[in-house]
Amino acid sequence: MIVTDQDRGMRAAIRDVLVDTKHRWCMWHIMLKLTDKIPRRCLENEELKKEISACVWSEVLEPEEFEDSWMGIMERYELLHVEWFVTMFDDREMWVPAYFRDFPMGSLIRTTSVSESENSFYKTFTRPRSNLVEFIMNFDHALAAQRNSSSKLDYMDSTIIPPFSSQLVLEKHAATKYTDHMFKRVQREIVDALHHCSTDGLLKDDVLEISTIKDKYSKSWVVTYTTSEDSYSCSCKLFGRERILCSHIFLVFKNRFLKVIPDKYFHVSYMKKFDADSAIIDLFSAGIDELGKSLMTRIHEPSSGDKDKPVKDFYFAEKPAVVRVQPPSVVSTKGSKSDSKSRLVSAKEKAIKLNSKPLRQCKKCGEFGHHDSRNCGRQKGK
Structure with missing residues (x-):
């Protein structure tokens, strides 16, 4: 899924190019315009703003329920003919959460804040x-900082035991699987199941077990257990949206005396590092084994023709039978690298070499220098 603002050009491009991508408009940008689009007579009406927000942001409304709620608000506040509200209703499938309930993580990614926070971080x-x-x-450096933060959280997950809110074994099992952040989210669902939900009806047959669960708002939800597949589904569709189990399913777990959460309901992104790594390592090992077997069946000693093939492909030419290019003859070098003793020495080099010699006393003049009695006058003058 990709989230953008209400740019019509981007909408057309995404529809034509990213054909398998779900396109969604940023809800924050849309709701920010609300106070500018409603008539002046409604600007001070806080109830209108609350009703629209409750209708638009709700995750539990079905599309039909959203449409009935929206039209009811438009009629009560005489907004049926306001152009902006008409346009937003026509494009409701682009931004209202009710139309993303069946899309994985659809309720979590509503705005462009995810990309904006990444931009701010970098x-x-x-x-x-x-x-x-x-x-x-x-x-x-930015990636290293993120990995460092992730390692700290992984260490906390492996060493810290979170406080429990009940004696339910399911809660303790969830604490061993989920990261600390996600466990707190799941823990709220477990607490709601124990204290705020009740079973309002139960129907059974050989294939299905259908439970009607009433929540703290006195709204009823249907949890279906398929015996042949050992799977659970709820009409609230929380698992489909956020990949975590709802309080209604946890209540059914409790009624059926389950002690562990089935593995199929753990999303790898929400699991503790070592649990997620073990699953990935198992898949990786299996893949390596299959690759090794495949290579062993195809391996052979390359022939001389096979060795020359990369050269032919690169140069688009055949390798010549006789190589006529020979290395050049070695010539004596000049300058400081030469071994010849005939090189001319400059006056500066002579002066440096002379100054490096130790001073000695001349027996003719008695002075210390680089001359002797044989060339005392000539060298002394220089």
Whole structure:
């Protein structure tokens, strides 16, 4: 799924190019315009704003229920002919959560805040005028910071036991599987199941077990247990939206005396690191084994023709039978690398070499220098 603002060009492009992608408009941008679009006579009506927000942001409404609720608000406040509300209702499938209930994670990704928060995070590490090398180094630093935070959370998940709200074995099992953040979310559903939900009816046959669950708002939900598949589903569709079990299913778990949550209801993104890694490692190992068997059946000693093939493919030419290009003859080098003793020495080199020699006393003049009695006058003058 991709979330954007109400750009018609992007809508057309996404529809034509990203054909398998669910496109959604940012709800925050739409609701931000609400006070600018309602008539002036309704600006001070807080009840209108509350009713529209409750209708629009609700995750539990079916599309038909949303439409009835929306039309009821439009009639009560005489907004049926306001252009903006008419347009938003016509495009309701692009932004209202009721039309994303069957899409995985649809209720979590409603706005562009996810990408905006990532942009804000990376801006703390990068600069607008960085060159490519600086950008890559800063990007690596940003990833290192994220990995460091993730490692800290993984360590906390493996060492800290969260406080429990009940004596239910299911809650303790959830604490061993979910990360700390997700366990708190699931824990709220378990508490609601124990204290705020009740069984209002039960129907059984050889294939299905249908339970009617009433929540704290006196609204009824239907939980269906399929015996042949050992699977549970609820009409609230929370698991389909957020990949966590709802309080209604947890109540059925409790009534059926389940002690552990079935593995099929754990999403890998919400599991503790070692639990998620073990599942991934098992799949990786199986894949490596299959790859090894496949390679062993096809491996062979490459022939001389096979060895020359990459060269032919690269140069688009056959390898010559006789190589006529020979290495050049070695010539003596010049300059400081030469071994010849005939090289001319400059006056500067002579002076440096002379100054490096120790001083000695001349027996003719008695002075210390680089001359002796044989060339005392000539060298002394120089």
